[in-house]
Amino acid sequence: MTGVSILASELNSKRLEILNAAVPMASRVTVLWDPATGEFHLASLETVARTLNITLKIEEVRRLEDLNLAFESARAWRAQALNVLASPLLHAFRQPIIDHAMRNRLPAIYQWEESATAGGLLSFGPRRRDVFRIIVAQLDRVLKGAKPAELPVEQPTKFELVINLKTAKALGLTIPSSLLARADQVIDP
Secondary structure, three states, rough: OOEEEHHHHHHHHHHHHHHHHHHOOOOOEEEOOOHHHHOOOHHHHHHHHHHHHOOEEEEEEEOOOHHHHHHHHHHHHHEEEEEEOOOOOHOOOHHHHHHHHHOOOOOOOEEOOOHHOOOOOOEEEOHHHHHHHHHHHHHHHOOOOOOHHOOOOOOOOOOOEEEHHHHHHHHOOOOOOHHHHHHHHEEEE
């Protein structure tokens, strides 16, 4: 087996920890989950949530229309924050998710930097260009004759935390200085 791993399951859990550091009073966190990514993401997330004394409410999103129901459910449950799990589908829906999160005043964390720069509060994950660079390098080796089965699974080694202070201000949040010091990028108002 070859390919690129973006450590989705591990980083989903790490994002919950970062969200907890940013919004420590949030004990009810809605999780947007694309079931096509597999249930294995949820087990490690539940474990981390228990250690942080956070209750999770998992909302399945299979299509754009599911977002309205997910956010209605989050509002009825009185969610205090939102963790958007790693998924190509959820990334494609990032702007509607960001818009819903802002309307519902939910501090949210996302996988890719583009979500934080588009108005999301936080993002943590590998840089997409680094992931693409690894994919292109593997493809280049295959096109030059390497057998895919002999290529190792590779993964990015750098992960970036992006904090959008404009969004924090709009939500009435103060991001702890300890988290700001860890940020690779801070978007100022």
